[in-house]
Amino acid sequence: MIQVNTNFTPYRMKIGRREPVNFTVELVNPDDEPKILTLNIALSKQLSFEKGGYKTEIIERIKELPANGKKVFYYSIFPKAGTRTQEQPLMIHVAEHYRDFNYVKKEYKKNLGLKVED
Numbered sequence: 001m002i003q004v005n006t007n008f009t010p011y012r013m014k015i016g017r018r019e020p021v022n023f024t025v026e027l028v029n030p031d032d033e034p035k036i037l038t039l040n041i042a043l044s045k046q047l048s049f050e051k052g053g054y055k056t057e058i059i060e061r062i063k064e065l066p067a068n069g070k071k072v073f074y075y076s077i078f079p080k081a082g083t084r085t086q087e088q089p090l091m092i093h094v095a096e097h098y099r100d101f102n103y104v105k106k107e108y109k110k111n112l113g114l115k116v117e118d
Contacts, residue, residue: 003028020076036097037062046083053080087113
């Protein structure tokens with residue numbers, strides 16, 4: 001089983017400042033054998049991983065997450081022009097593979113919300 005831990009810094013996005021929110025994803029492997037994983041993060045249409053506003057999805061391939069190990073990913077989330085002040089959804093999808101990236105053994109999904117305020 002893979003543990004998916006997430007963190008926003010700061011916890012809310014302020015549109016008036018037009019500053020990004022730092023988003024951290026930590027994948028933890030508590031098992032005694034290494035894992036092959038794919039991490040997919042999808043933002044709502046009103047958020048982006050780039051200041052320009054075009055990148056709304058990231059896919060990371062982890063060739064080996066060691067036994068009892070962890071891997072941490074750091075991202076910045078930016079508001080697009082016209083972003084509404086409401087909770088914006090984020091979806092995290094982790095696929096655990098068998099032998100190589102062609103075979104999926106297990107899938108883990110986590111839905112989050114980022115509060116956007118004036």
